[in-house]
Amino acid sequence: MAESDAKTPRERYRAQVREEIKKHAWEQIADAGASALSLNAIAKQIGVSGPALYRYFANRDELITELVRDAYRSLADTFRARAEAGADLAELAHALREWALADPQRYFLVYGTPVPGYRAPEDTTRIASEMMAVLLDACAAVAPDASPAAPLDDHLAEHRAWARDHQAPPSALSRALLFWTRLHGVLSLELAGHFTGMGFDPAELYAAEIRALANP
Amino acid sequence: MAESDAKTPRERYRAQVREEIKKHAWEQIADAGASALSLNAIAKQIGVSGPALYRYFANRDELITELVRDAYRSLADTFRARAEAGADLAELAHALREWALADPQRYFLVYGTPVPGYRAPEDTTRIASEMMAVLLDACAAVAPDASPAAPLDDHLAEHRAWARDHQAPPSALSRALLFWTRLHGVLSLELAGHFTGMGFDPAELYAAEIRALANP
């Protein structure tokens, strides 16, 4: 998958085994969730005996953290790829939904229930910032509306540390934040199954939010 | 806490012990999440030995399911109580946020990452319907806007099975759904810590969404 460009044969083998471990880990997560991930079961599937995996991951948490990292990277990559292909806000939204529906548990690995004590590693927050930069670009490209600055705009104008040095206007900051929270709201409830049996189509709800975000 | 109105002393004692088990379970969940809940640890805290708890809960899942049930009931109760006190949509929204902030892990027990195979028990969906009914009442009480019917309204007009026999107009159905998804979007990201370090106040974002929902 990723960094197979290693020098020594040992490192190449090592990266290969790590990828195989992660592959089986993803399969387990896909059909039982991250909390049910069992190192022993992975070892059995690969054909090695339990403790062998500890040569590749210090412990279960490190493996899961690595999967979280990959999930973040995957989302950021699809996001950036679409943006570089000239996607507007609506197309980014659809990309997000496709990415989420492709593997719900992967989505939950990024945006799901956190363990109270857990500190996200530095690079995931860095990747999140990259995604936010892409999103801010798309929001800044939207034709500015004539409506007066809302209270949220004013607040964000004074608290824009999260936008780094991005020169987006306050209205774009608001739009980016609302893009994030509203789409996540629909997506996470849909993926968690809270809409099942209600009879309506979540895609319609999602589309409605996209329209609302495009022209506020 | 709840049904202490039992007939026989045995039943009363039994209900009391169940409540004590759940009390310690909530404490564990509050500071380590539901996945870290340990029956053994609870037994140790109470002062009995491991397997004793199986007299009161068939297994770990049944205990967690019971906690989920209680969480649903708690949310529905605060919701209904506020509504009966004459709360409008904005006040219901604030009640939701207070309830969520009071115990984030309780919120995640209801709206967090689901276990793929898990089927929610019948009564939780029934409680969810009750909450939706309260929400629909509040939405129907909002002054109808003059704006033409949006595509979402049209879709929901034909797919309103989830509203049961509630006579709310399509615009109210839309508003209720958006109330749910948008507020959940902000809340769940806030509780999961995705806003920490970004520098803005999540309450401002939440308030902005409430304003947007009040006059669309």
Next chain:
DNA sequence: CGCGTTCGTTAGAAGTTATAACTGGCAGCT
């Protein structure tokens, strides 16, 4: 070609959930 790093093994400790079998005491009925 040797030597050292590293990989995989087995053994085992310390947890977990959950079941089985036993014992003690309380409750309720006569």
Next chain:
DNA sequence: AGCTGCCAGTTATAACTTCTAACGAACGCG
């Protein structure tokens, strides 16, 4: 009041889990 039966809580045990320690073997680098 006394007897009886149910039931709570016990220990023992099985089958898991993560993870450490110590050992042997294989691989690759100098």
